[in-house]
Amino acid sequence: MKRRVISLVLACTMAFSLAACSGGAAEAPAEAPANNETEAAAEEPEAAAPEETAEVASELVDGKFPDTRHISVEVYDRGNDGGSDPTNNMYTEYIKKGMLDKYNVEVEFVAVPRWTETDEINNLLAGGSAPDICVTYSYPTVKTYADMGGILDMRPYIDDYKDILPNLWGWLGESNLYWDSDPNDGTTWAIEAKLANMNRVLTFVRKDWLDTLGLKEPTTKAEFHDMLVAFKDNADKLLGKDAGKMVPYSVSYDVGWRAATLIESFIDPKISDKEYYVNGFDDRKLTENGTKDAIKLLNEWYNEGLMWKDFAIYGSGDTTEDDMMKAGYVGAFTHNWDYPFRNGEDSIQANLARLVGPEAKYVAIDPFEDKNGGHTKFLAGPIDRKVFFPATNDEPLASMLYLDFISDPETIQYLQIGDEGVTHNVLDDGSFEIIAATGDAIQNSGMNIDYTITCNGLHLTTDELTKNSLAHSYAGIDPEDVLHANDIANTDTIIGINVKVGDIEAEGGVGETLSAKRDEIYDKAVSAPVADFDKVWEEGLSDYLSAGGQAIIDERTEKWDAQYTSENIR
Amino acid sequence: MDNETVVKVPRKKFNSAYIKRHYQLYLLLLLPLIYLIIFKYLPMWYVLIAFKKYSIVQSITEMPWAKNHGFEYFIKAFKNRDFLRALRNTVKLNLLDLLFGFPVPIIFALILNELRLKKFKKVVQTITYMPHFLSWVIIYGLALQLFAPSTGFVNLLLGKMGLEAIPFLNDANTWVKTYIGLGIWQSFGWNSIIYLAAMAGISPELYEAASVDGAGRFQKMWHITLPGIKPTIVVLLIMALGNVIGSGFDRPFALQNKLVMENAEVIATFVYKIGIKGLQFSLTTAVGLFQSIINVFFLLGANWLSRRLGERGIW
Numbered sequence: 001m002k003r004r005v006i007s008l009v010l011a012c013t014m015a016f017s018l019a020a021c022s023g024g025a026a027e028a029p030a031e032a033p034a035n036n037e038t039e040a041a042a043e044e045p046e047a048a049a050p051e052e053t054a055e056v057a058s059e060l061v062d063g064k065f066p067d068t069r070h071i072s073v074e075v076y077d078r079g080n081d082g083g084s085d086p087t088n089n090m091y092t093e094y095i096k097k098g099m100l101d102k103y104n105v106e107v108e109f110v111a112v113p114r115w116t117e118t119d120e121i122n123n124l125l126a127g128g129s130a131p132d133i134c135v136t137y138s139y140p141t142v143k144t145y146a147d148m149g150g151i152l153d154m155r156p157y158i159d160d161y162k163d164i165l166p167n168l169w170g171w172l173g174e175s176n177l178y179w180d181s182d183p184n185d186g187t188t189w190a191i192e193a194k195l196a197n198m199n200r201v202l203t204f205v206r207k208d209w210l211d212t213l214g215l216k217e218p219t220t221k222a223e224f225h226d227m228l229v230a231f232k233d234n235a236d237k238l239l240g241k242d243a244g245k246m247v248p249y250s251v252s253y254d255v256g257w258r259a260a261t262l263i264e265s266f267i268d269p270k271i272s273d274k275e276y277y278v279n280g281f282d283d284r285k286l287t288e289n290g291t292k293d294a295i296k297l298l299n300e301w302y303n304e305g306l307m308w309k310d311f312a313i314y315g316s317g318d319t320t321e322d323d324m325m326k327a328g329y330v331g332a333f334t335h336n337w338d339y340p341f342r343n344g345e346d347s348i349q350a351n352l353a354r355l356v357g358p359e360a361k362y363v364a365i366d367p368f369e370d371k372n373g374g375h376t377k378f379l380a381g382p383i384d385r386k387v388f389f390p391a392t393n394d395e396p397l398a399s400m401l402y403l404d405f406i407s408d409p410e411t412i413q414y415l416q417i418g419d420e421g422v423t424h425n426v427l428d429d430g431s432f433e434i435i436a437a438t439g440d441a442i443q444n445s446g447m448n449i450d451y452t453i454t455c456n457g458l459h460l461t462t463d464e465l466t467k468n469s470l471a472h473s474y475a476g477i478d479p480e481d482v483l484h485a486n487d488i489a490n491t492d493t494i495i496g497i498n499v500k501v502g503d504i505e506a507e508g509g510v511g512e513t514l515s516a517k518r519d520e521i522y523d524k525a526v527s528a529p530v531a532d533f534d535k536v537w538e539e540g541l542s543d544y545l546s547a548g549g550q551a552i553i554d555e556r557t558e559k560w561d562a563q564y565t566s567e568n569i570r
Numbered sequence: 571m572d573n574e575t576v577v578k579v580p581r582k583k584f585n586s587a588y589i590k591r592h593y594q595l596y597l598l599l600l601l602p603l604i605y606l607i608i609f610k611y612l613p614m615w616y617v618l619i620a621f622k623k624y625s626i627v628q629s630i631t632e633m634p635w636a637k638n639h640g641f642e643y644f645i646k647a648f649k650n651r652d653f654l655r656a657l658r659n660t661v662k663l664n665l666l667d668l669l670f671g672f673p674v675p676i677i678f679a680l681i682l683n684e685l686r687l688k689k690f691k692k693v694v695q696t697i698t699y700m701p702h703f704l705s706w707v708i709i710y711g712l713a714l715q716l717f718a719p720s721t722g723f724v725n726l727l728l729g730k731m732g733l734e735a736i737p738f739l740n741d742a743n744t745w746v747k748t749y750i751g752l753g754i755w756q757s758f759g760w761n762s763i764i765y766l767a768a769m770a771g772i773s774p775e776l777y778e779a780a781s782v783d784g785a786g787r788f789q790k791m792w793h794i795t796l797p798g799i800k801p802t803i804v805v806l807l808i809m810a811l812g813n814v815i816g817s818g819f820d821r822p823f824a825l826q827n828k829l830v831m832e833n834a835e836v837i838a839t840f841v842y843k844i845g846i847k848g849l850q851f852s853l854t855t856a857v858g859l860f861q862s863i864i865n866v867f868f869l870l871g872a873n874w875l876s877r878r879l880g881e882r883g884i885w
Contacts, residue, residue: 143851
């Protein structure tokens with residue numbers, strides 16, 4: 001519901017900003033009042049970049065700006081119940097103070113709603129009022145604006161300032177800094193944050209239900225199915241008067257994510273790098289071989305009444321499903337590897353214990369076997385969010401220094417674990433245990449990833465510390481459960497690779513259309529009558545392919561063949 | 571996308587003395603005039619985006635012209651099946667709205683007008699106005715509580731009675747009925763106001779004379795009330811027709827979900843998704859311009875027709 005409200009507001013603002021963004025470049029610098037000296041540079045970023053380097057090296061006196069600079073930084077607003085103000089809390093104070101002391105740079109945070117981030121960033125960019133440092137999960141957005149000339153090429157800054165960016169280089173390295181670099185001319189529209197923890201999607205089940213019914217944790221699809229049936233048949237025993245509300249297995253409208261491990265179990269674990277890449281435009285794996293079989297199985301389960309009947313009518317960001325989990329109606333679900341542990345006092349696990357009973361909890365399981373009997377999980381590359389500078393950024397040096405500051409191991413550690421006694425306790429072995437914080441110290445996102453924009457996942461000053469602390473990093477959650485989930489998430493993983501074949505032109509401008517179609521296909525196919533499944537799937541897929549999907553597959557094939565001689569490049 | 575209806579003041583000979591005498595009134599007019607110019611007329615210049623390759627960093631005059639003499643994006647739109655689907659749905663939903671939604675407030679106003687008990691009438695009126703003030707997001711929230719397939723109140727009730735659940739929101743065809751129904755529910759009370767006002771203007775002498783002649787209630791309704799509000803009906807009909815391929819954004823957007831897109835995607839939501847979320851500004855400006863032009867034709871056509879039929883029209 002929230003998403004709809006926000007979207008409505010967005011649409012209205014957009015209508016106005018479209019009208020108002022007359023001379024994008026001409027107006028933008030005026031909107032972000034900045035230093036007079038640098039204003040000229042902003043208008044012609046690329047031309048000015050090399051000459052600026054020499055000038056800029058002398059701009060810093062003892063590693064500091066002689067005059068105070070001002071930059072704005074995007075931060076996600078997750079709208080958590082009882083969260084802290086994302087633009088003003090204990091952590092933003094730490095960053096602001098750090099940047100001011102170290103570089104004489106004033107930092108201002110600009111909140112962007114997490115679940116509509118792409119829309120919002122679009123509006124800010126189109127309106128010429130985007131923050132100096134932007135963050136998004138959507139590379140196509142970055143690319144589209146880059147093609148319009150709305151984004152700075154970061155390559156000169158990355159390379160020329162290398163000496164004064166030791167932390168950034170040390171943490172991201174060439175791999176992530178150059179991840180999106182053009183193989184021909186090196187232009188880099190965004191740098192990729194590093195995924196410190198690559199765990200992706202897992203399936204969770206109600207441990208107490210298994211115990212009540214005397215069931216083992218399922219290890220195959222057949223056992224998983226039997227378990228769902230057992231849940232359904234024993235609804236009265238498990239839920240009493242709420243039996244009618246039981247959902248044995250739950251997915252959301254985003255089936256491709258919320259059934260990811262099931263879908264992946266149908267893909268050949270020996271799939272070639274080429275095949276995986278060629279069909280890999282859609283990160284929900286719609287066009288990979290095997291996906292159809294996975295959805296067909298879901299469709300059967302749906303029609304047997306084993307799944308949440310209403311899943312498709314609730315949109316992104318809606319909390320209905322979470323609430324059902326918290327209230328204890330959901331038997332099993334597939335989601336991010338730490339989903340039930342997140343959010344401290346408001347976590348699914350904590351709510352279950354409060355609302356249902358102390359024995360009620362979700363545990364991770366690995367029930368979907370692939371054709372070789374393993375439990376293959378396809379991970380993305382070690383990349384996370386994309387950090388970029390819009391063309392309206394007239395403080396590229398200060399912005400790069402910010403990225404360096406935020407990649408400093410000390411900064412990351414502080415943002416992730418906070419103060420002793422407030423957000424963490426130190427355990428006997430020196431590792432940290434996260435405790436539920438209150439007020440200003442509440443982390444709105446797990447381990448404050450919204451501030452550590454170059455890092456996602458626990459990353460403390462030493463690997464040893466990280467490993468020992470991970471299990472204790474979810475306030476109020478049994479460390480054993482976290483370790484167990486972490487182990488499963490690391491079973492039979494295949495890590496994504498960076499395929500550098502240059503731009504795929506067919507991908508331009510169709511991302512939104514295709515992902516909307518993908519969701520439609522998944523949702524309709526899962527909820528179709530069994531007899532109609534093939535028809536619904538084939539119709540949907542052919543529509544998807546003819547709307548641009550096929551062109552992408554063809555161009556990817558062609559460019560792969562031009563760049564590589566082998567089907568496998570690892 | 572909204573069409574401004576220009577209400578013309580009866581023509582007067584230009585007379586500076588006249589302006590001097592009433593300058594306060596003209597000053598009062600100035601503010602809305604500025605508003606109209608800034609927010610309605612100046613933006614029109616930007617329909618040029620439809621003929622140009624849009625870029626956020628260039629001004630409208632700097633942007634290069636699109637291919638095919640600037641018509642690249644129009645051609646693209648008409649080759650795009652999703653746009654054609656949105657166009658079809660827009661026309662379909664609006665015509666259904668017109669067919670079922672237009673008569674309801676008239677009938678309601680007629681019934682209300684016959685009520686003798688003033689207090690009861692007031693209460694009924696107030697209750698039926700209320701949904702008009704709810705946003706569509708809230709109405710969708712209510713609809714979910716009532717009509718969700720497995721947890722909605724209505725379907726739970728049907729289940730208790732041993733009947734099959736009705737897929738109000740999750741079947742493309744049933745969704746159309748829900749959409750139209752909710753639209754009528756939300757607006758009929760509000761829309762009846764204007765008819766009630768028109769009815770209040772009908773001279774009571776006509777009714778008295780008819781009573782003397784022995785006319786019954788229905789005869790009076792048919793021969794006095796309805797002809798009395800006919801000009802109002804015609805004006806509103808013209809305005810409704812002028813909007814037949816336009817549409818509000820919030821109603822379809824709030825009510826749609828992935829399962830019903832086949833019938834629920836309309837031009838407004840298409841433009842939002844493809845243009846604003848998908849960053850294809852030129853394409854969707856072309857779509858918007860096309861939509862406005864068709865709407866103007868509908869408006870002119872309906873106006874012409876009403877004049878032909880002996881009514882006043884709106885200008």
